[in-house]
Amino acid sequence: MDLDQLAALRTPEGSAALAAAERVAGGDPLAAAAALRSAGIPGGLAAAALTQAELRRRAAGKFGAAAAGMFLTRAGLEQATRRAVADRRAARLRAAGVTTLADLGCGLGADALAAARAGIRVYAVEADPVTAAMAAANAEAAGLADLVTVERGDATAFDATGVDAVFCDPARRRAGTGRRVFDPNAYSPPWDFVTGLAARVPRTVVKVAPGLDHALIPAGAEAEWVSVDGDLVEAALWCGELAEVPRRATLLREKEGPLLNASGSKRVPSYHLTGTGAQEAPVGPVRRFLYDPDPAVVRAHLVAELAADLDATLADPSIAYLYADEARPTPFARCLEITDVLPFSLKRLRALLRERRVGRVEIRKRGSALEPEKLRRDLRLSGDEAAGLALTRVAGDPTVLVCRPVPPGG
Numbered sequence: 271m272d273l274d275q276l277a278a279l280r281t282p283e284g285s286a287a288l289a290a291a292e293r294v295a296g297g298d299p300l301a302a303a304a305a306l307r308s309a310g311i312p313g314g315l316a317a318a319a320l321t322q323a324e325l326r327r328r329a330a331g332k333f334g335a336a337a338a339g340m341f342l343t344r345a346g347l348e349q350a351t352r353r354a355v356a357d358r359r360a361a362r363l364r365a366a367g368v369t370t371l372a373d374l375g376c377g378l379g380a381d382a383l384a385a386a387r388a389g390i391r392v393y394a395v396e397a398d399p400v401t402a403a404m405a406a407a408n409a410e411a412a413g414l415a416d417l418v419t420v421e422r423g424d425a426t427a428f429d430a431t432g433v434d435a436v437f438c439d440p441a442r443r444r445a446g447t448g449r450r451v452f453d454p455n456a457y458s459p460p461w462d463f464v465t466g467l468a469a470r471v472p473r474t475v476v477k478v479a480p481g482l483d484h485a486l487i488p489a490g491a492e493a494e495w496v497s498v499d500g501d502l503v504e505a506a507l508w509c510g511e512l513a514e515v516p517r518r519a520t521l522l523r524e525k526e527g528p529l530l531n532a533s534g535s536k537r538v539p540s541y542h543l544t545g546t547g548a549q550e551a552p553v554g555p556v557r558r559f560l561y562d563p564d565p566a567v568v569r570a571h572l573v574a575e576l577a578a579d580l581d582a583t584l585a586d587p588s589i590a591y592l593y594a595d596e597a598r599p600t601p602f603a604r605c606l607e608i609t610d611v612l613p614f615s616l617k618r619l620r621a622l623l624r625e626r627r628v629g630r631v632e633i634r635k636r637g638s639a640l641e642p643e644k645l646r647r648d649l650r651l652s653g654d655e656a657a658g659l660a661l662t663r664v665a666g667d668p669t670v671l672v673c674r675p676v677p678p679g680g
Contacts, residue, residue, distance in 0.1 A: 271343060275318045276403055279341070287311045287319035292338075295323035333380070339411040341404040346378040349442065351477065352503060354522050354538040355496055356384035359475065359506065361537075363435060364388040366512055368473060370433040374425035375440055375459065379405035379418065381477075385437070386417035394420045395428050397458070425459045435473035435512070440464055442479055452479075454486060461486075468509035476507040480569055484547070493547070494518040497566040499525050505569070517547035519566040521601055541601040543567055549574035554583035554593065556611050556664055560673060561592040561603040562634060576602050585664045589637040597676045606658055606673035614640075614661070614668040620649050622672065627653030635661035638668065 278284045290309055294302040299320065306316035325347055329337035332352045351359075359381065363371065368390055373382045376394035378401060385392050386409070396402035402422040409418035421428075430436050440457035442450060454461035465488050468474040480495055480502045487493045492513035495505045499522070508514070521541040528536035551574040567576055568590045577583065580600060582592035597605050612618060623631070629651050633642035638661035645661070658673035 271318060271321070271400055273400055273403060275314070276341060276400060276407070278315055279318055279322065280407065284315060284319070287315050288322060291316070291319035291323035292326070295320060296327060336412065339408075340378070341407050341411075342378060343401060343404065346401055346404070349439070350378050350380040351384075351439070352498060353380070353384065354498060354524055355503060356381045357387065358520070358522065358538070358540060359437075360384040360388040360390065363437075363473075363475070363512075364390060366435075366473065368435040370435075372428060372430045372433045372436045372471075374428060374430075374436060374438040374467075376405050376420065377401060377439060377441075379408045379420070381437055381439065382418050382420075383409060383412050383414055386412075386414040390417070392418045393428075393433060394418060395423050395425045396420065397422070397424060426463050430467075430471050433471070435475070436467050436471045437475045437477070438464055438467060439477040452481075454478075454482075472510040473512050474507075474509040475512060476509070478505045478507060480505045480565075484571065492516065492518060493570065494520055495566040495569045496520045496522065497564050498522045500564060502565040502569060515544040517545055517570045517572055519543045519564065519570040519572050519602070521564055521566055523601070543570070543572050543575060543602050545570075545572045545575035547571035550587070551577035551592070552583045553587050554585070556585050556608065556669075556671070557583070557593040557595050558608060559594045559597050559676065560606045560608050560660060560671060561594065561600070562606070562636075562660070563590055563592065563603045564601075567602050576600070586637060586662070586666070589662055591636055591660065591662055599678070605676040606660070606671075607676050608671050608673050609657075610672035611664070612670050612672070614638075614670050616645075616648055619659075619670055619672075623649060623651060623657065624653070626655055626657070628655045628657045629653035630656040632656070632658045633661065634658070637663040 290306055294305045302320055303316060325342040326337050329342055329347055334353055370391045371385050373392055373394040376382050376396045382392045382394045394405060396405055399422050402420050406420040409415045440459050442457055464476055482505050490513060492508040492515055496503055523539045526539045561582055563573055563576055573590045577592050580594050580598055582594035585593055640661050660671040660673060662669055
């Protein structure tokens with residue numbers, strides 16, 4: 271995609287090509303291209319329209335119905351914030367009194383649009399000319415162009431003295447190749463600029479990869495890990511006046527369905543666990559119930575706080591499985607009842623599952639080198655019953671826990 275192709279897609283002819291592409295996208299790409307050519311759509315415009323149609327189909331999981339009117343790139347879509355996450359962040363900024371926001375490295379504009387929907391005036395900066403043009407087009411398509419100004423430029427040169435807060439999502443992919451960048455010093459803007467923002471702007475939020483090393487968290491910042499329906503999607507650093515706690519795990523539940531605010535607007539249900547991130551959970555024996563914490567809880571180093579809430583212990587200090595005598599409802603972990611504790615032996619496990627006519631197993635693991643799919647094949651199961659398997663270590667020894675789910679409510 272280049273600027274000329276984007277401009278062509280925004281003409282009446284381009285809109286017609288996009289509509290035609292959306293009708294044939296999702297099937298055989300050669301047949302789809304042939305269908306557009308037979309409709310008289312020039313080859314270059316047809317290819318650009320088909321690419322956008324396919325990206326919009328993929329984007330629906332992140333942006334919902336709004337994806338149908340957005341302009342996207344593959345790399346931009348992969349790094350873009352999910353709407354539920356961006357909306358929650360924008361609501362928190364608005365609640366903190368933010369009315370003007372600089373979005374440095376705005377990408378396709380997902381966070382800028384969320385802030386604008388929350389009533390915040392956004393000044394967005396993006397270095398890549400095509401991505402910047404797409405962000406501006408997306409703001410216009412969403413009816414938010416009066417609240418979002420997109421500027422092509424260097425984020426490090428933006429004067430943020432006139433805004434209430436700064437949001438920065440440094441690019442974590444190499445320009446041109448799209449390869450992931452794991453070294454924060456190779457981010458764009460670079461890590462020293464990103465961490466220096468908080469010293470210049472009292473209210474700063476930085477989106478980071480969920481695998482961020484805790485040693486890189488600036489002193490005094492709140493580090494938040496966010497999961498959506500059990501999938502860890504991002505982390506964020508809330509700096510200066512926005513920091514409320516040292517560590518936070520935020521769980522969003524899109525599958526539970528939206529909740530209505532007092533104003534009648536919809537929001538995704540959310541759950542929060544906070545703490546220092548420095549506590550250690552007590553260690554004890556395997557007990558009747560196993561809790562498998564949400565990945566946001568694990569990455570935020572809040573397993574000890576969850577253990578205290580559940581009166582639970584670890585069986586191995588390095589493995590984030592919790593064990594308790596009672597099943598207590600919690601959104602922060604999956605609860606299973608343990609029926610058998612076995613030193614790992616393929617032969618013995620296979621015999622036990624065959625005896626119980628188990629034909630389906632859900633396999634999870636922490637602290638085990640075993641590959642679940644290979645184990646599933648090696649078990650050669652047959653039967654009409656189901657069971658859960660947890661592959662782990664107990665006191666350093668490879669162990670398998672045979673489990674069954676605990677119904678909601680315990």
